[in-house]
Amino acid sequence: MIDLLGRTIDYARISVTDKCNLRCRYCMPEQGVELLSHEDLLTFEEIQRVAACFSRLGIHTLRVTGGEPMARRGCLDLIRMLKQTEGIRRVTMTSNGILLRGRVAEAKAAGLDGLNLSIDALTPEVYAAVTRCGDVRDVLAVMQEAVDLGLPLRLNAVPLRGVNEKELTGLAALARDLPVDVRFIELMPVGCGASQAGIPVAEVRKMLEAAFGPLQPDEAPHGQGPASYGKPAGFKGSIGLIAAVSDAFCGRCNRVRLTPEGRLKLCLNRSAGMDLRQMTRAGCTDEELTETIRREILQKPPRHGFGENIPDRDARKMNQIGG
Ligand code: SAM
Ligand code: SF4
Numbered sequence: 001m002i003d004l005l006g007r008t009i010d011y012a013r014i015s016v017t018d019k020c021n022l023r024c025r026y027c028m029p030e031q032g033v034e035l036l037s038h039e040d041l042l043t044f045e046e047i048q049r050v051a052a053c054f055s056r057l058g059i060h061t062l063r064v065t066g067g068e069p070m071a072r073r074g075c076l077d078l079i080r081m082l083k084q085t086e087g088i089r090r091v092t093m094t095s096n097g098i099l100l101r102g103r104v105a106e107a108k109a110a111g112l113d114g115l116n117l118s119i120d121a122l123t124p125e126v127y128a129a130v131t132r133c134g135d136v137r138d139v140l141a142v143m144q145e146a147v148d149l150g151l152p153l154r155l156n157a158v159p160l161r162g163v164n165e166k167e168l169t170g171l172a173a174l175a176r177d178l179p180v181d182v183r184f185i186e187l188m189p190v191g192c193g194a195s196q197a198g199i200p201v202a203e204v205r206k207m208l209e210a211a212f213g214p215l216q217p218d219e220a221p222h223g224q225g226p227a228s229y230g231k232p233a234g235f236k237g238s239i240g241l242i243a244a245v246s247d248a249f250c251g252r253c254n255r256v257r258l259t260p261e262g263r264l265k266l267c268l269n270r271s272a273g274m275d276l277r278q279m280t281r282a283g284c285t286d287e288e289l290t291e292t293i294r295r296e297i298l299q300k301p302p303r304h305g306f307g308e309n310i311p312d313r314d315a316r317k318m319n320q321i322g323g
Helices: 044-056 075-083 104-110 124-131 136-149 165-177 191-195 201-212 276-281 286-298
Strands: 011-015 061-065 090-095 114-118 153-157 181-185 228-231 239-242 255-258 263-265
Touching: 011 044, 044 075, 044 255, 044 276, 044 286, 061 075, 075 090, 075 104, 104 136, 114 136, 124 136, 136 153, 153 165, 165 181, 165 201, 201 239, 263 276, 263 286, 276 286
Parallel strands: 011 061, 011 255, 061 090, 090 114, 114 153, 153 181, 181 239
Antiparallel strands: 228 239, 255 263
């Protein structure tokens, strides 16, 4: 559907849990994490019902995320249910990968159309320093499983000053050697990200061009996201740069989010969000639910307002909002 600012909204990110098996320094605190109880979470049937409303409004592509989606029991069953929902054409997942080890074939068989794996470093010590507990060898094993199965794969990294700076060319080289896209996402000042130092993607580009030569613009379609893609000579995959902060793409924003507790969020950085769980549990009809979502989406905020003193900033952590 089209919002009041003329933006086509055709993509939803569905967060299925605020739980995670890692504690990435820019996303979650190391300790003292308060989590939702199971009753607070939308059930799989409730998520499917909202997905069906989305599809009636022209949102046919879904990404399952979190927290760590695989930390919710039965996540692959949900993938299957979403894929079978009328009007839903594409279901993908963003994951840190660890709990997917040995299960990528199962995920593909459930209907998964693509996987984004977060991997901020290749050196085990640096990866462990970013995630505070993960083993990068698990992620690399999952990457290989996906490549072997021909599952479309993208690797995401958040460049952090003085933390994984020296890892970035090694990560980019994965796109030289494998048919995968490697994307660098600018650190957003959301939750724990506000206390970290990111690296602007313009600087990342310079670093990569110094190592691999010029990034030739790559205009081929690469999914629903806001990354701009380029390819150094001889690369099998592409390099994606996501200028989430330095070049806000809000004017082209195509997405809405569903939080684990069933709030429809229209912008990552805004606290507002219609409580769809309350509506569904109060017994609303499918028509009422669809119409409410339609009215909400029409009012999608014009911009995220990072760095601005906006009154409705969402002060929660990324794992709670749904990344
Ligand atoms: N746990 C899964 C994962 O890490 O892929 C899915 C959820 S995670 C919140 C989704 C993505 O958000 C990850 O690629 C992560 O690197 C990114 N992310 C989290 N906090 C961020 C921040 N403050 N700025 C930019 N990206 C962030
Ligand atoms: Fe977990 Fe993903 Fe957040 Fe890292 S970025 S703590 S893997 S939810």
